[in-house]
Amino acid sequence: MCVTCGCGSGDTRIEGQALDRDQPHEHTHLHADGTVHTHVHDHVHAAHGDAHHHDHGPLEAHEHAHTHADGTSHSHAHAHAGDHAHVHDGDGGAHAYRPVPAHHHGPAHSHAPGMTQARMLKIEQDILSKNDAYAAKNREMLAARGTFAVNLVSSPGSGKTTLLVRTIAALRGEMPTAVIEGDQQTALDADRIRATGAPAIQVNTGKGCHLDAHMVGHALASLPAAEDGLLFIENVGNLVCPAAFDLGEAHKVAVLSVTEGEDKPLKYPDMFQAASLMILNKVDLLPHLTFDADKAEAYARRVNPSIRVLRLSATTGEGMDAWLDFLRQGLGAARARRRETVESLQRRIADLERQLAAKA
Amino acid sequence: MHEMSLAEGVIQIVEEAARAAGCLRVSAVILEIGRLSSVEPEALRFCFDAVSRGSIAEGARLEIEDVPGTAWCLQCSETVEVAARYEGCPRCGSYQLQVTGGTEMRVKEVEIE
Numbered sequence: 001m002c003v004t005c006g007c008g009s010g011d012t013r014i015e016g017q018a019l020d021r022d023q024p025h026e027h028t029h030l031h032a033d034g035t036v037h038t039h040v041h042d043h044v045h046a047a048h049g050d051a052h053h054h055d056h057g058p059l060e061a062h063e064h065a066h067t068h069a070d071g072t073s074h075s076h077a078h079a080h081a082g083d084h085a086h087v088h089d090g091d092g093g094a095h096a097y098r099p100v101p102a103h104h105h106g107p108a109h110s111h112a113p114g115m116t117q118a119r120m121l122k123i124e125q126d127i128l129s130k131n132d133a134y135a136a137k138n139r140e141m142l143a144a145r146g147t148f149a150v151n152l153v154s155s156p157g158s159g160k161t162t163l164l165v166r167t168i169a170a171l172r173g174e175m176p177t178a179v180i181e182g183d184q185q186t187a188l189d190a191d192r193i194r195a196t197g198a199p200a201i202q203v204n205t206g207k208g209c210h211l212d213a214h215m216v217g218h219a220l221a222s223l224p225a226a227e228d229g230l231l232f233i234e235n236v237g238n239l240v241c242p243a244a245f246d247l248g249e250a251h252k253v254a255v256l257s258v259t260e261g262e263d264k265p266l267k268y269p270d271m272f273q274a275a276s277l278m279i280l281n282k283v284d285l286l287p288h289l290t291f292d293a294d295k296a297e298a299y300a301r302r303v304n305p306s307i308r309v310l311r312l313s314a315t316t317g318e319g320m321d322a323w324l325d326f327l328r329q330g331l332g333a334a335r336a337r338r339r340e341t342v343e344s345l346q347r348r349i350a351d352l353e354r355q356l357a358a359k360a
Numbered sequence: 361m362h363e364m365s366l367a368e369g370v371i372q373i374v375e376e377a378a379r380a381a382g383c384l385r386v387s388a389v390i391l392e393i394g395r396l397s398s399v400e401p402e403a404l405r406f407c408f409d410a411v412s413r414g415s416i417a418e419g420a421r422l423e424i425e426d427v428p429g430t431a432w433c434l435q436c437s438e439t440v441e442v443a444a445r446y447e448g449c450p451r452c453g454s455y456q457l458q459v460t461g462g463t464e465m466r467v468k469e470v471e472i473e
Contacts, residue, residue, distance in 0.1 A: 118387055118473050123377050127369045127391075127465040209362055241362035244398060244465075269445035270398040273459075302455040303445045 011206020014218055016187070131245055134213035138248025141220060142231065146338030148331040149231040151247050153271055154255035155264075156237030159281045161189050163255065163314040163323075164232055168196045170324055175331060176229030180219045182211040182236045189234065199224055210241035213248055228335050230327060239268040250330060251275070254300075257282040258289055262296035269303040277308045279323065284313040363400060366465065367407035371415050373467045378416050381472060386417040388471035394462035396429040396445060417470075429462030 012019040126132065142149050152160045161181075168177050179200040181189040190202035201219045203211060216233060223231075233249060235242040243252075254275035256264055259282055265272040272278060278300050280293060297309045310326070312319030370389065378386050389408075393399050401424045408422050429442045433449040434456040440449050442462075448455050 118471050120469050121377055121381055121383075121472050122469045123373060123467045124469075125373050125377075125467050127366050127373070127467060130369060130372060208365070210365075212365070240398075241365075244362065266446045273445055299446075302448075305456050 013204040131213045135246040135248040138217050146228040146335045147231050148334040149249040151233045151249035151252045153235045153242045155239045158255045158257040159314050160234050166314045168198045176226045178223050178226040178231050180233045209238050211235050212245050216247045239271045243270040243274045253277045255279045258291040262292050265300040272300050273304045280311040283311045284316045363403040363407045367411040371411050374417050383472035385473045386420045386470050388421040390423045390468045392425045392464045392466040392468045394427040394464040396462040397465045427464050431457040431459045
């Protein structure tokens with residue numbers, strides 16, 4: 001469990017369905033001789049504890065360390081056929097096993113009496129590279145659909161859902177909209193969105209403190225393909241964790257309400273740095289508060305000199321036009337890019353067909 | 361923030377690399393964490409210990425290499441060192457800064473046996 005925010009992975013549910021069921025996943029096995037190896041397999045099982053099917057690679061090479069009677073130990077690589085014995089933790093299911101009798105020693109195996117060999121392996125990989133790869137796939141899918149996607153981030157209670165409900169109502173009939181709702185628990189927000197008539201998918205992150213690109217990819221697959229429309233991703237209410245996770249969106253939009261402190265951009269700089277737009281929400285309450293809106297804007301620009309700021313009230317509708325224009329412009333650009341791609345593909349197809357016709 | 365997910369990401373990368381190299385055990389993991397990366401190294405250590413249990417990197421030493429934050433100051437037209445995103449240029453105090461380094465979160469290398 002994370003000591004800072006208490007988050008952990010697991011328990012992710014999309015519309016109440018566990019995300020990881022029947023997904024290919026990895027196993028680490030410990031063999032009787034002490035070899036440990038990991039492999040990926042597809043899994044379909046009705047309940048854990050049932051027999052299940054594995055696809056092993058036909059010939060998996062791995063390294064072994066041996067200790068001989070004389071005390072020398074050495075390591076060597078060998079390949080063997082894919083049938084092994086192993087027992088899964090938890091399910092107790094033993095699997096069919098055919099030990100492979102012969103294994104091959106390469107000529108260059110090295111002996112190092114009394115010790116195993118340690119060596120450094122260069123990796124140079126971003127910790128978030130997996131998430132970023134999923135995000136790139138989402139972005140590609142969204143571009144192919146001509147969708148303009150925004151990722152709404154804020155602390156809980158800043159008015160993200162109210163803003164969305166108001167936005168969807170204002171744009172009804174003008175453009176298709178869909179929403180992916182992220183919360184740790186409950187489908188309350190998705191229900192609020194569906195009441196507007198827009199399709200919504202609820203992702204429950206369980207113990208997780210943010211949406212990641214993998215969850216969003218799954219949610220996208222279950223949403224009706226909103227061609228040439230808007231996609232809102234309402235992130236888990238949290239000003240910290242969602243900052244680092246690219247979901248494939250065009251923009252992160254940070255919502256800050258005037259009932260919070262104006263110093264929030266300084267206290268949570270990563271989020272305001274990651275966002276390209278800050279919405280200062282609930283401005284209808286400003287006369288009753290000591291909140292200094294100019295100061296809040298100045299603090300946001302201090303951590304992100306290029307951030308745009310819009311002041312609005314999702315309750316009264318004040319300032320909503322500038323926000324709607326931002327969405328219209330973004331969608332216009334996404335549609336134009338899609339049209340260009342389609343046209344260039346059509347030209348390419350026409351070219352190829354001409355070439356084929358010339359050869360025939 | 362979310363150090364648990366990051367620790368899981370580290371273990372995944374390490375396991376994949378270790379599998380590809382066909383090694384038995386990972387005895388050390390070396391990370392590069394920038395000061396502007398929003399990662400709390402101590403929280404990451406704590407989570408790494410928890411997540412590595414039962415993995416090929418169980419008991420592995422975690423080394424975190426610190427990378428200072430740097431930014432290009434538009435006023436000074438120079439690269440300056442910055443400690444945090446909300447701090448101005450240490451020379452002129454301007455906030456017109458473009459962060460150029462210190463946002464790394466990378467698995468640099470592992471020691472395998």
